[in-house]
Amino acid sequence: MPTEKQPDKTDDRVKAAIDALTALPFVSDPLPGIGGTIKATPEHFVVEEILPYTACGQGEHIYVTFRRSGWNTADAARAIQQRLKLAPTDVGYGGRKDKTAVVEQTFSLRCGESRPLAEIERALAELPFEILAIDRHRNKIKTGHVAANRFTIVVSQPEPNALPGAQAIAERLAKTGIPNFYGPQRFGHGWQNVKRGFALFRPLKKVRKNPFMVSVVQSTLFNIWLKQRMETGGYGQLLKGDIVKKTDTGGMFTVEDLAMDAPRFENGEIVYTGPIYGFKMKPAADAAGEIEASLLAQFGLCAEDFRPLRSPGSRRPAILRPDELEIGESSEGLRFTFTLPSGAYATMVLREFTRST
Template identity: 35%
Template structure:
């Protein structure tokens, strides 16, 4: 089993602000950025709402129960943190209903679920996982021991580095904590002491180990000095379109990489994953060979494998606030805000 925690910082030579986040729910706000707007007609009612202290999954279950919908009757694009104030859209499969009935749905939701409904609009299709561009974050760092001006200067210096060269798109500790990683490995190897009957939980635990291997790939690439450049054989991604392509000549693509137009992708291992080639592929196989799992074991668990963007390039704005610092940025879907905050603070944040 390949297991290690404590991921390296890309700004390790720059001192952080320290401090804390999530002193209150309002210190961590998230706004989902959609990939499309609802059409205004159809059987699926899109509900944009703001929630406090409730997980997306729990909210979806509550809405399904309230309107007599099955598990597939409620859709959402992404999971938002329990310990936050989050604005996102969910869809309810209510059939074609009138404007007055739509208004009644909004009032019913606010009366029975601890949320504020911002707008409601019908659409022809269900909102599905992954149908978002990303999320905007506004996060307060509080309990600073530094002088506020010094903390601001440190944070802005780190933010400039992250914005120009990017940071590893690590999975956060919410996803890859030590217990989940070990349990996922045991499920893959068939040595878990108890059968995990819940399909969603079993899939989550298996993914945790594979996401851990992805993190280790990024860690190894960073420590070898190969994060800020492309390697021959990389599978790169175009930020504007999402298209993937094989890097045959890193020198030819270097300008686009430095400009933030493209980035390398990293492996989420599985039998249907597109493997990198050349030096990049050698590193992937080195990580996989040390993992003590096989593609056959993953295939038996219906794991396919995919690729994930290896770096993010957040544009970060930071200002002083009454209680410390306010940090604002956008991240593409699937990226973790806590990975930006750990660079700025040099704390392990959750």
Template identity: 35%
Template sequence: MSLPIWSPVDALPGAYGAPLACGRLRARPEDFLVEEQLGFAPDGEGDHLLLRVRKTGANTEWTARRLARIAGVPVSAVGYAGLKDRHAVALQWFSIPRPRDGTPDWSILAEEGIEVLESHPHRRKLKRGALAGNRFQILVRDLDPETIPGLDERLAAIRVRGIPNFFGEQRFGHDHSNLVRAHALFAGSPGRVPRHQSGLWLSAARSQIFNEVLAERVRRGDWDRPIEGDCLQLAGSNSYFLAETIDAATIARGEAMDVHPTGPLWGKGELPSRGSVRQLEDAVGIRFPTWCEGLAAFGLAQERRSLRLPVADLGAQRVDGGLRLTFSLPAGAYATTVLREIVDANETAAIRATPQTP
């Protein structure tokens, strides 16, 4: 069973034309700073501790293992809301069961690039996805920001319209390995794999189909405005409704970013969209028949994801030899999707080729 042809992330269309300049991303870990926004306060009591951790040059699972070792608990008892890349400075939240014998000495982790900045009692283990969003500060080096044509205009357009909500390349693994393995899974030939691993591959397949649908909407020019047959998502919610007709009020809500067009996260059941939207989504699905059938067979339900990503607090600071971008994104969004609409920021080969073993 041959692999379908898919569009790699770097070949996806931009909503605003070509990037305005070329630069280098993550030349140093401190060039890429991400800070988790929990969206809730620690309880102040309970059987767990919420730890606010600054990690440099360390991935999330590796950090969780180090925290578990110092706390004397199984790594499965450590909670975290999301995965953060190794090649960055991340301010991230973890939870551990509250120690009975006093607070562990976290300072011994400093030489491994891990600092525990805060510790708060909490009632529950921190669950995956329990984030309001992330705040980013990203320095793109090796460019002259004073000579970037149209930078202020591009930033202004993004503040008003947002950007296409593509899944980033991290979703698909090195050389799209998660998609290759998903295809093998659907073909019944991956061998015995842990459930969490197969879930990663299934998510990658769903994400690629979504990216293909969104790419077509970007090419058509209607990725950021409601059209008849769209399933419109309410801002700040996973809820959506079918827009069988579009009136002036719906158009105004779209322009105000109160509702967003959505695309499919494929699974069992019928697509809820209608009209030309449904035709487009069906046409993309036909290109990935094994994946669509496999996702349904594995029991995933039809879900929707916003095609448009609002970019909050977007700012740019011109610095010597580079451009520092700051912005906030909701949980589940990718900072690289913002960058690609502004600059072509390539990572070094060394960074791409040095995974960290948990």
């Protein structure tokens, strides 16, 4: 018997996703924002990547730390690869960084143990990047191999007398945490990445591996899940069946006894996580699980739809707490410095202050 043609829901999925993503809530409401502009110049947005380890001095991979501006990570990696005549898979990095920024980031380059460091450094000197460090290591830097990112950001032209307002917002965020939304840069100009990502889920479509575009769909669904949780009053509390993460060890477990675990959540010992949907993702249970399953069904998807795309899924902490947050005045506005874990977005921290959407 011929296979019944399945309806293509791509356009409906994309429209629903974009409608939801364009109006994310603020946890700092009703405090007034400070206004201002982020990234007026690249020098106003400085990010320093912190790796969980240092190069050991031996191995076939060369770790090179660059300072660059005006280049996104993928384009920088391509330029390095072409300059050294490497295969694309020979170049590794821990995460994507903004184009409109001054970025310090380390790349791993599989050049072999016999190729001299001096030769590699001379070749890379032709690129418009400043080389800060170079050494050997045994393994490639893969996505997620980042301990944290340190940010120094200037918000230019804020409202008059903005510092007290910013400090009041910071005090509130210290109590509530910050919604760990994915930033708009992940979704592309004009939401193009959202459109391309959902197109991978067309019925009977011959699937071509594209991990980043699949992750855009996962990020989209996570943001919508978190937005709905905030709008239904569940942001500041645990639900039965939540999968939570211990903030000290990273261990995870399912909430079964709210009376026991709620105080630990309030004290910051644990944080609930949201779905990065995939065929192996551990789903929440009970009330929390019903919400996760309902959202996926709302988009006409199921966990098995991610299997042909080789995306197992994971969990993401829903609440973010920046480390070492400091706010001060500068000649051009307000200067913010803070550290975020890998995968968190500085723009989503700053939006709570500026009220930019």
